[in-house]
Amino acid sequence: MRKRGRMRYLVVQSDIERVLFDGPAIHKRLDEMAAQITADYPDGELTVIAILTGSLMFMSDLLRRIPLPLRLDCLSVVSYQGKPQTSGEVIFKQLAVPDVAGQDVLILDDILDTGHTLAAVREKLETAKPRSIRVCVLLSKRKQRAREVVADYIGFEIDDEFVVGYGLDFMERYRNLPYLGVLKKGLMDQSNQ
Ligand code: IMP
Ligand code: MG
Numbered sequence: 001m002r003k004r005g006r007m008r009y010l011v012v013q014s015d016i017e018r019v020l021f022d023g024p025a026i027h028k029r030l031d032e033m034a035a036q037i038t039a040d041y042p043d044g045e046l047t048v049i050a051i052l053t054g055s056l057m058f059m060s061d062l063l064r065r066i067p068l069p070l071r072l073d074c075l076s077v078v079s080y081q082g083k084p085q086t087s088g089e090v091i092f093k094q095l096a097v098p099d100v101a102g103q104d105v106l107i108l109d110d111i112l113d114t115g116h117t118l119a120a121v122r123e124k125l126e127t128a129k130p131r132s133i134r135v136c137v138l139l140s141k142r143k144q145r146a147r148e149v150v151a152d153y154i155g156f157e158i159d160d161e162f163v164v165g166y167g168l169d170f171m172e173r174y175r176n177l178p179y180l181g182v183l184k185k186g187l188m189d190q191s192n193q
Pocket of ligand 1: 079115168170
């Protein structure tokens with residue numbers, strides 16, 4: 001049993017072209033981001049809205065480093081529908097907008113790519129009349145975006161490559177990798193055929 005489990009893990013690892021950020025590098029950066037966020041909200045209560053599923057690991061590791069009184073809510077959003085390219089259509093799985101009236105909101109997402117997701121989430125939350133909204137992402141791709149989104153906190157800027165691990169998936173796999181890595185290009189091409 002144990003041997004089979006280990007072999008499976010190695011199979012997943014062999015799908016990774018190269019590691020971009022290992023666990024310790026991610027955690028070091030999260031210490032810095034958490035210190036910055038804590039300093040920016042000295043006397044406020046913070047309302048964090050995390051976008052599922054990709055931000056799960058990021059959310060749980062980041063928030064445990066922020067010693068502020070905070071509320072946490074999650075929004076479930078689909079934009080890729082099993083493809084490596086976003087369709088541009090952002091589907092919210094729940095109809096209700098979180099009640100964030102008068103609150104200082106911090107949106108958390110795993111990665112800023114085309115900007116469709118964060119622009120749509122921001123617009124939706126604005127209808128609930130929060131006091132302020134800021135955006136925090138673990139990763140931001142250096143590229144021309146379809147929709148302009150200002151991220152107030154960015155963990156790492158990366159090239160326009162498809163990354164997986166630490167919550168990020170390709171076709172719902174690889175989220176459990178403890179590091180961020182670039183997926184082998186051939187794997188994505190195969191799934192396009
Ligand atoms: P956007 O709407 O194109 O900005 O994409 C946002 C969402 O697409 C993210 O929250 C991710 O779930 C997904 N995404 C974008 N780029 C990547 C990537 O390189 N790897 C895994 N997921 C990605
Ligand atoms: Mg995803």
